[in-house]
Amino acid sequence: MNENSCPICHDELSWTGEYHCQSCDENFKKIGFCPDCDAELEKLQACGSASYFCNACNELKSKSKVRFEFQPS
Template sequence: MDALCPHCHRAMLWKLGNTFYCEGCRKAYQQIALCPDCNKPLEKMQACGAVDYFCQHGHGLISKKRITLQYVEDKLS
């Protein structure tokens, strides 16, 4: 699945970690995984190639199939 720019809806390029870059807008965006139940940021846990998400607001482990991805402008780039 492509990471689409929240502003112009073009496919973005992956840069490093959770950072994506939109060539159309010339802006960098941070990808944030949100809990589908409470819409709060999830903690990303990686080990041995596996990625899991954990909600610290009472919903526990969340399947990566259920998460919502949001892209917010990276003000530092």
């Protein structure tokens, strides 16, 4: 299964400055959620890498453990 699949039809999403499904003609944003408390994470980007910070837990979270969800934009 593709990592970036449409939550509606499960086709692959393309990146055009935002995630876009050709089949559904919908745009989506990718949201990360904390694996411990399920709060929405803040994405921190620097020097070409991304980190995820949970304001509720007050700590950085590993990208490999973050739960991602696509929501309509």
